[in-house]
Amino acid sequence: MDAAQMLAMLAPTATIRELAAGSSRVFRIIEESGRSSIVKVYSSAPRERRERHALDALAGIPGVPKVYERGTTENLPWLRMKDAGSWNLANLPVNQDIINKAGAVLRGIHDSEASITNLEGGLDEEYVQSHYLATLDRLERFRRRLNLPAEVLAAAKKSENLPQGSFPVPSHTRAYPSSFIVDDYGNVTLVGWAHATLAPPEWDLSMATWKFTRDIGPETARALWEGYGASFPQHRLKPWIAYHAANLMMEAAESRDGRLGDLSSLIADFQAAIR
Numbered sequence: 001m002d003a004a005q006m007l008a009m010l011a012p013t014a015t016i017r018e019l020a021a022g023s024s025r026v027f028r029i030i031e032e033s034g035r036s037s038i039v040k041v042y043s044s045a046p047r048e049r050r051e052r053h054a055l056d057a058l059a060g061i062p063g064v065p066k067v068y069e070r071g072t073t074e075n076l077p078w079l080r081m082k083d084a085g086s087w088n089l090a091n092l093p094v095n096q097d098i099i100n101k102a103g104a105v106l107r108g109i110h111d112s113e114a115s116i117t118n119l120e121g122g123l124d125e126e127y128v129q130s131h132y133l134a135t136l137d138r139l140e141r142f143r144r145r146l147n148l149p150a151e152v153l154a155a156a157k158k159s160e161n162l163p164q165g166s167f168p169v170p171s172h173t174r175a176y177p178s179s180f181i182v183d184d185y186g187n188v189t190l191v192g193w194a195h196a197t198l199a200p201p202e203w204d205l206s207m208a209t210w211k212f213t214r215d216i217g218p219e220t221a222r223a224l225w226e227g228y229g230a231s232f233p234q235h236r237l238k239p240w241i242a243y244h245a246a247n248l249m250m251e252a253a254e255s256r257d258g259r260l261g262d263l264s265s266l267i268a269d270f271q272a273a274i275r
């Protein structure tokens with residue numbers, strides 16, 4: 001029994017619409033009364049536990065999904081959550097006020113001091129710098145496959161400009177525009193907490209700044225910063241963007257199906273970040 005069949009069994013009179021597929025599958029469940037909710041079905045119990053732990057720790061913080069119930073049916077773990085809306089910041093027409101709200105949501109999560117992981121101390125600056133350098137070494141094996149110029153990777157290895165981070169805080173780590181869901185009233189919810197951990201706030205803010213600039217436009221990144229109320233220099237984010245780009249290249253190189261697609265823009269961003 002797959003996820004869709006399982007949900008049809010649990011909610012036989014509801015309308016079920018799949019919203020996303022991948023390592024986890026996300027569905028909107030619309031009951032006969034018109035009430036809707038979101039059900040996320042996980043490929044494994046550890047994935048469900050990790051996300052649920054983060055959501056439980058952050059419960060009640062503005063912009064965090066509200067969990068209604070959880071369960072395991074036919075060996076498929078799932079969470080049912082409040083429906084946060086049908087839009088996201090990647091497909092919604094640019095609205096500076098809503099992007100300001102997204103920045104405020106991110107700041108509220110960072111300021112929450114919630115214990116969202118069992119990692120003692122989280123991923124601090126020392127870990128990030130060590131992991132970045134190790135990732136650059138690992139990329140050497142895949143450089144030709146990635147079409148990553150040798151001089152670009154060499155320049156990254158020689159650079160002394162490493163990611164600098166503040167004290168670790170509750171972090172989403174994948175704060176893409178598509179991760180910010182918007183409802184009809186303009187409320188913003190940050191979804192997708194399976195990779196949450198304690199990390200320097202620069203991690204989330206640099207990822208969001210990079211992705212908002214790249215996918216939508218630089219004016220949206222400025223609006224995000226205004227909503228966040230960032231207090232550290234923006235130039236500190238460049239080494240972080242190099243770190244994120246290196247990680248994404250590594251993920252692409254190690255993908256099981258071997259299909260890399262066009263990584264030229266990712267490589268260009270990596271080169272710009274280490275320049």
